Amino acid sequence: MNTQAKVAVQTQTKTSTNMMVIAFAAFVGLGMITIAGHLQAAALHDAAHDVRHATGFPCH
Amino acid sequence: MLTRVITTALFAGFITGIIAAILQFALIQPLLLHAELFENGTLTHFGDAGAGTTGHMVWLGLDPQRDLLSILFSAIIYTGYSFLLVAGISLAAEQGHHISPRSGLIWGFAGFIALHLAPAMGLPPELPGAGAADVAARQVWWFGTVAATALGLWLIAFGKSPITWAIAVLALAIPHIIGAPHPDLFTGPVPPELAAHFSARAIGVGLVCWSILGLLAGYFWSKEADS
Numbered sequence: 314m315n316t317q318a319k320v321a322v323q324t325q326t327k328t329s330t331n332m333m334v335i336a337f338a339a340f341v342g343l344g345m346i347t348i349a350g351h352l353q354a355a356a357l358h359d360a361a362h363d364v365r366h367a368t369g370f371p372c373h
Numbered sequence: 374m375l376t377r378v379i380t381t382a383l384f385a386g387f388i389t390g391i392i393a394a395i396l397q398f399a400l401i402q403p404l405l406l407h408a409e410l411f412e413n414g415t416l417t418h419f420g421d422a423g424a425g426t427t428g429h430m431v432w433l434g435l436d437p438q439r440d441l442l443s444i445l446f447s448a449i450i451y452t453g454y455s456f457l458l459v460a461g462i463s464l465a466a467e468q469g470h471h472i473s474p475r476s477g478l479i480w481g482f483a484g485f486i487a488l489h490l491a492p493a494m495g496l497p498p499e500l501p502g503a504g505a506a507d508v509a510a511r512q513v514w515w516f517g518t519v520a521a522t523a524l525g526l527w528l529i530a531f532g533k534s535p536i537t538w539a540i541a542v543l544a545l546a547i548p549h550i551i552g553a554p555h556p557d558l559f560t561g562p563v564p565p566e567l568a569a570h571f572s573a574r575a576i577g578v579g580l581v582c583w584s585i586l587g588l589l590a591g592y593f594w595s596k597e598a599d600s
Binding site: 328330331332334335336337338339341342343344345346349350351353360361362363364365366367368369370371372373 | 374375378379382393394397401402405439442443445446447449450452453454455456457458459460463464467489492493496497498499500501505508511512515575576578579
C-alpha cells in the first residue's frame, strides 16, 4: 500500500468514526427529550410538568 | 471528536437549562400557577355573575420540591436540545463548515424554529387545563413537525440547487398542510387572555434560550481543540 492510499484509508476511518459520534449525539439528544419531555409515565409527567408546558411539548 | 461533542453539548446545554429555569420562574410560572386556579375551580372565568374575573395575579409563593424538579428537568431538556444541536453542528463541521459563536447563534435560531416555533404554530404552548386533542396524536405531529422542519432548514442552509430548495420548502410546509390535531370541543376553563399571554411568553423565552444555547455551543465548540 503506498502512502497516498494509507492516508485515504485513515481519512475514511476517521470520517466513519466521526459519523458514529454524530449519530451518538443525536441519539442521546433525542432520548433525553423523549424521556424528559414526552413519556407519559405518571412520575415523569408530574416531575417535568411545568417545564413541559414552558417548552410547548404536548403535555396532557 | 467525541470529547469535543460531549463537552460542548453538556456545558452549553446545562448552562442554558439553568438560565431557562430562571426565566421560567420569572415569566412563565406566574401565568401557569394563575391558570391552575381556574383548572382547580378556585377561580371561574366570567365569575361574579358574568362581571369578569380579576386579571391581577396573586403571588402564590414557592414550592421547593416542584421548583427544584423544574430546574432539574429544564437542565435535562436543554441538554437534550444541546446534544441535537451539537450533532448538527458537528455534521456541518465534518463537511468543512466553520463554526464560531457567531454561526452558533444562527444554529440556535434554526433550532428554535425547528423545535419551538414550527410546532407552536400548530400546537401553541398550552396552559394546564386547556382543551386539546389526544396527547399521543399531538406528540406524533410534534415529532413529525420537528423532523420535517429540521430537514427543510438543513436543505435551505446547505442545498446548492433550486430543486433542493423546493424540497426544503415542501418539507417546511407539509406539517402545516396536514395540520396539527385539535380538539372537537373547546372546554378549557382558562381565560383566553391568560392563554395567549402564556403562549407568547413561552415562545419568547424559547427564542432567548435557543439564542444563548447556539452562542454557547458555537463558543465551546470553537474553544475545544479537536481531539
